[in-house]
Amino acid sequence: MSSFFHVVLVGIIIAAMGAVGWFVLPKGKSQTLLRSSLLLTLTCCYLMWAITYLAQLHPIISPRRSDLRAEY
Structure with a gap:
């Protein structure tokens, strides 16, 4: 349950950073490029x-110790 909470909490923080960045970026010719780059960067970093x-x-495969005898 705690893993779900951390993923959602960080997702909310990233979404808030994206929202702040959306309104803080300066207006101009490259506003669309900057917004897209910021949101894409935040999304990729969050997913990674x-x-x-x-x-x-x-983990899909649980680690095993190799220094134990076969019966353990």
Whole structure:
């Protein structure tokens, strides 16, 4: 349950950063490019973090110690 909370909490923080960036960026010719770059960067960084975090929290293959005898 705590893993879900962390992923959602960081997602809310990233969404807030995107919203602030949307309104703070200066107006001009490249406003659309800057907004798109900011939102795409935040989204990619969040996805990379969330996938890595969840993959380490719930591994598909559980690690085994190699220094134990076969019967253990």
